[in-house]
Amino acid sequence: MEQITYERDGGVGWITLNRPDKLNALTSVMSDELCDVLEEIHGDDGVRAVVVTGAGRGFCAGQDLTEFRDAYVSGDRPDIEQHLAETYHRLIPLIVETPKPVIAGVNGVAAGAGLSLAIACDVRVASDEARLTQAFVKIGLIPDSGGTYLLPRVVGYAKALELSITGEMIDAAEAHRIHLVNRVVPADSFADELRAYAERLAAMPTLAIAETKRLLRQALTLDLHDALQREAEAQARMGKTEDHTEGVMAFAEKRDPTFRGR
Numbered sequence: 001m002e003q004i005t006y007e008r009d010g011g012v013g014w015i016t017l018n019r020p021d022k023l024n025a026l027t028s029v030m031s032d033e034l035c036d037v038l039e040e041i042h043g044d045d046g047v048r049a050v051v052v053t054g055a056g057r058g059f060c061a062g063q064d065l066t067e068f069r070d071a072y073v074s075g076d077r078p079d080i081e082q083h084l085a086e087t088y089h090r091l092i093p094l095i096v097e098t099p100k101p102v103i104a105g106v107n108g109v110a111a112g113a114g115l116s117l118a119i120a121c122d123v124r125v126a127s128d129e130a131r132l133t134q135a136f137v138k139i140g141l142i143p144d145s146g147g148t149y150l151l152p153r154v155v156g157y158a159k160a161l162e163l164s165i166t167g168e169m170i171d172a173a174e175a176h177r178i179h180l181v182n183r184v185v186p187a188d189s190f191a192d193e194l195r196a197y198a199e200r201l202a203a204m205p206t207l208a209i210a211e212t213k214r215l216l217r218q219a220l221t222l223d224l225h226d227a228l229q230r231e232a233e234a235q236a237r238m239g240k241t242e243d244h245t246e247g248v249m250a251f252a253e254k255r256d257p258t259f260r261g262r
């Protein structure tokens with residue numbers, strides 16, 4: 001792979017965007033590589049949690065604005081709709097819909113589609129040096145790559161609208177205050193804290209996490225009675241898992257459980 005790295009360490013799959021000199025701006029190549037690795041992870045039972053983070057001082061500065069420079073210069077505008085379909089419309093659902101928990105390790109600035117990438121993940125752990133912006137409006141665009149769908153679900157409509165129409169850059173503390181990131185850790189200990197958090201999730205009962213992700217996502221568009229029914233059906237499945245038995249036995253025996261994802 002040219003623009004990302006991937007390694008598996010224990011139960012954690014580590015994806016690192018790797019164009020540090022361009023703050024990991026997203027190209028079509030990077031998007032394809034991300035999709036390919038996410039599909040590989042999907043089929044790898046050994047991966048129980050996934051981290052997406054950035055090399056260098058940035059998380060991801062969004063779409064690489066130089067990718068279509070020639071087209072803009074010549075006046076022959078790029079086909080943005082087609083580009084979105086071929087890149088982000090494959091990438092964002094792969095993250096949102098994967099049954100594994102995905103953690104964005106927001107090590108530095110996240111802008112535009114880079115912020116969409118972060119909010120497509122299930123949890124955001126940010127360095128206290130991170131900055132976040134819905135940069136799209138500053139170049140005359142609307143929030144794409146899931147920005148209109150995901151951001152209101154994370155921070156609520158009013159804040160999502162404000163961030164989207166101002167393009168305001170916010171720091172990690174403000175992002176935490178509005179629940180845009182789940183936790184903020186000092187830059188010095190960011191790598192260790194991110195690893196500890198990912199390992200903690202990887203040790204959890206993965207089937208229950210997968211069902212929880214799916215149910216929470218679906219419940220956003222269900223009424224209460226349908227949601228209760230789907231909970232009951234999923235809980236019946238969970239009640240038959242080895243992990244459920246292990247959890248109950250570990251509680252009774254006053255020991256830590258060992259979950260195996262079965």
Ligand code: T3D
Nearest residue numbers: 021022023025061062063064065066080083111112113135
């Ligand atoms: O076609 C479609 O699919 C449309 C889809 C659009 C989706 C989007 O994501 S639109 C939003 C795109 N992103 C942006 O508009 C953000 C652009 N970047 C910035 O505003 C700033 O770079 C940051 C605020 C993110 C960080 O500022 P700073 O001062 O910390 O760093 P810098 O010096 O601006 O950037 C460092 C390098 O990264 C620099 O390269 P150089 O000059 O040292 O060679 C800069 O050009 C490069 N870089 C940063 N962002 C991008 C980028 N190169 C290409 N594309 C970028 N988005």
